[in-house]
Amino acid sequence: MSASLAGLVLSPALTGAVLLLAGRRADRAAGPVAVVVTGVTVALAALVAVTRPRLSAPFLGIVEGGDLRLVVDGLSAVLVVLVTGIALLVTAFAVADLPTDAARARFFGYLLLFVAAMLATVTAATLPALLLAWEVMGATSYALIGFRWEEPGKLAAGTTAFVTTRAGDLGLYVAAGAALAATGSLGLADLNTSGGGWADLAAAGVLLAALGKSAQLPFSAWLSAAMQGPSPVSALLHSATMVAAGGYLLIRMQPLLAATGWAATAAAWIGALTALVLGAVAVAQSDLKQLLAASTAAQVGFVVLAAGVGATAGGTAQLVAHAAVKAGLFVAAGAWLTALGTKQLADLRGAARRYPGMGAAVAVAGLALAGIPPLSLWATKDEVLAGVDGTALHVVGLAAAAVSAVYAGRILVVVLARPAGEEAVDREEPGTRQIPTTTTAVAGVLAVFAAGLGVLAVSAVADAWKVALDADGEPSPGLGDLLLSGVLALVVLGLTVTVARVRPATVHWIQRSPLASWAGLRHVLSPRPALALARVMAAVDDRLIDRVVTSLATGAGRVARQAARADDGALDGAVTGLAWATRRAADGSARVDAGVVDGGVRATARIIHRAGRAARRPQTGLLHQYYVQAVVGLGFLLVLLLVVR
Template sequence: MSALLVALAAAPAVAGTALLVVGRRVERSAAAVGVGTGSVVLILAVAAALLRPSARAPFVAGGDLALSVDALAAVVLPAVAAVALAVLVFSATGVRQHRVRFFGFLLLFEAAVVVTVTATNLVTLLLAWELMGATSYALIGLSWREPARVDGGRTAFLVTRAADLGLYVAAGAALAGTGSFELAGLPMADGVWLDVAAAGLVVAALGKAAQLPFSFWLSRAMEGPSPVSALLHSAAMVAMGGYLLLRVEPLLAASGWAGPVVAWAGALTAVAMGLVALAQTDLKQLLAASTAAQLGFVVLAAGSGAVAAGTMHLVAHAAVKSLLFLVAGAWLTAYGTKDLRELGGALRATPVAGWCFVVGTLALAGLPPLSLWVTKDEVLAGVDSTGLAAAGLLGAALSALYAGKALFLVLRPAPTAAQRPVLRLPLPERGALVVLAVGAAGLGALGLPAVAEPLRSALGEAPSPGPVELAVSGLVAAGSLALARRRPLAPFPVPQIAQRWLDLEALVALLVVRPVGRLATLLARFDDGVLDPAVRGLARGVVRTATGLARADSGVVDSGVRTTTVGTVILARRTARFDLGGIDGAVRAVTAGSRSLGRFARRPQTGQLHTYYAQAAALLAGAVLLLLLVR
């Protein structure tokens, strides 16, 4: 049983590493390795979901390398593996540059996700968690010649790592409060450690999930290739932030305060990032903001204790959003733009991809009977405060508006001058899109009682939406879509700041990045200009004093290097009454040896070695003082 789980994590890790090590020589077969491994992972993931294996290997004190598939992982694991395979298949023809690194890092990323999903303790989790960040850095900066892309990867990595520090704190709190790193033991932690652990985990999860105030890194991450966004910034990495909160929901509940904080963070993000999405004209930026907003619903669910609902929304959103990112990537490749205002006619010119895009945007809008309509209502049904529910409903309306914006802008006819050539995607790409579109449309089935009931009983009971709620949210979606159709570019005026992602990055630059940079420069100048000269000056002073003292005390020392040595030894003998012969001999040998070597090295400092002996005299005087003190 455990071999299955080990293979599940090891297969993509080994294949990805092998690709990266062998390098460009296997540029041609990289895609085959990627798709092959992705298929194996999907099969193993389904098997793991059915068999629920566990694996464990000794690691550090307090935490083994421990993986286990429980009810939550059993739902998420196959979903992520399926999306990953779809992305890999699409990329086999869709990605034409840096293929070895693309597939290598993507597989490595998949391995990290598998471990993140199945980790049962904080060491294992942190291991995979930060590995996701590192592979994301490499994938965003794939085209390293373009500074903006590497910069985007760096921003994404640093912001998420800043949040990851919370996991380190949580691990320390776990060790202090429970004596181990096990996630399951956290709700039983002693006193304040429980709160510290909860706070650390919440910060780390909100950072990865691109929730407020961390959201801006996701905007910069759009510098990466679209297939990377399709996996990392929809189904897997960002989603893992929400997943972590779902996993530690008992801890959030036990703390008392963390649940509401998390719920509000999710609800506010759903609204704020919904506005940001609505203000975008760049398709990928719109989708990115929408990812943060949709993850807001997952986070809201985790904070409200509706684990089953959050899981459903996470899975359905993964299919929807990766589909949309892949189509955006195909259009970017074909038409050289991702600006929605220039993509008119794109939908009609790409028959299959176009229909898939329609399905994806309508699902994102929450239109019945598509997937997100159901799962979002599941989330909202689990919310127990009126304010949260209202914010959630507002977020839902915004989803429909921005999804409608994307849909109706690309539905517009092409500008007459630029008649779009009909684009026929290769069969594998079309296949991947259709599979994801079926998922985007049909995953609402998760809300059917036959599926939802077992899920709820395994993940924690929560109320399910009634017919009225479903009808209301369907009407909200339809109404918002109608509004978007009338005025697709801007259904209502959105503040400029939303277009700039609420100026979060500028704010962080102003409050953190620039002050830290200035402090670093200042300290470096202090180090070179003050501390180093001070030490040198001090040394010079000590040498001068010591030399002076040694000269004055002519009874013991007359002059020169050798006599200083002898003098210090005599001094030491007299006062400490023991034999320093060993050191004396060693020092003599060194002196002789260094002299000859020094002459050989033809270096000019031979005459300066006496400074050392002068210092030796001063220090041995200190030794005498100390000896007297100790006695």
């Protein structure tokens, strides 16, 4: 079944690449093709969620865990179904929402590549696979946020998001280095076995990357800039994919966070504080998309909190429920922006009455966002808070949940209100147009899920959910906890509606507060300081480093020329003279060898040869001659003996 997993990732990736290569020629077919492909990925996601396949491709063969490995387990099974389901609905919305003259092939090409990267991210089992998917996701998100690059501010918004998230992404490379040094492996599961300081370094890297991707404190402000992107981009990137990726990573790496201790505590507090602070920022917004962006960071804060306290099932449920709720609200914001030409809350008064179908979907999603029973985020927040051990952290979590009812109430009180001085709403008001049926249907489907996931409050369903995620044994909220949070949400929502109607000056005062500018986070993490630093470093490089390098190169050239002259004039002469002398000695040696040694050898051989011939003459074979020779020899010896004596 590994082919189904390969098809899940490759079908959107390859289709997206083809659309990008085809360019404007494929604009007309791009939308339908994207819908078909995302529909196929939904079917494949359902298949792999049941069969749980594995897939591996060689990459870094010299390192254990260096392959591109994808694995579907309980957590990734939930995420692939979530991502593909939201992608299909958002793609259908984009087909209806994008202008007819837009570069649709480019948009849907990047969108499909982004979906493929997110699917690879949630199934990655090794760091190389995760890093590759993480990088593609970041690059395509930049292209999608800055899709209308020719309009002022759009490209800068994409740059802000890209630079901020990339700063956090460096943490993953730090974690990979720590894992390799500590365990010799790049497997994600092996990160948990890192010991000592390496585990701390790996946990810090993972935490940094996740906080940056999920727009948690102090990285939250990039999400504000990202709202410059098209509405379908906001509906996808900031509900179930990019912003959710950091929360998913922390849930996946929860054993590593727990092993270090401090990392789990840091994640829990950062998540809780983000939920509270960014919730307050959302309350102060006058722009609907900005409100939804700040509330996204706040709601994902509960996921990060869950990862810190070990509430894996609760964090995953929060991730899924938030995706359905927030995707529906972003679809509505985009639809109203296209139809009414505004995203300012003041100008959206009565929008739900003007478009009843969309208004009903927004009402359900807004009540779910507020944590009203029995809707989804009421149940999932309590699942998260059930794992919190500590009064202070629990109080902060409850306060953040109460604030969510405030910003959700701000949306509902505006869009459900009757326009001032009007008894009825004219749906054909000049300057407006109807919302496509497809868009309303998408918002309706998401609203159904936003309401239906409240079933997680039923203990039997919650227990089955934990078993599916291999998280059985995690604590669940009691009836008292559920009643407390539900009553708190109802009371706060009622107070919000009352204050908005009776004391509108209070709302205006909040909108003029520092919270409206994202509590100053835009200035703290603006890309301008980074760009200014880059310009300074470029000047240093041009005026100092380049000059030093050029001077060193010039000096090296001069030294090389002097060395060449020394080589030609001295070394080559010495080598040539030595070779000439050696040759002369060899010639003399050859003459001695030929004239003396060879001559002596030849003379000795001639003498021996002549002696041999002389010795052969007496050998006649005649017996009497041998007797004569013997007599002569004996006589010679006798004479010699007499002489010597």
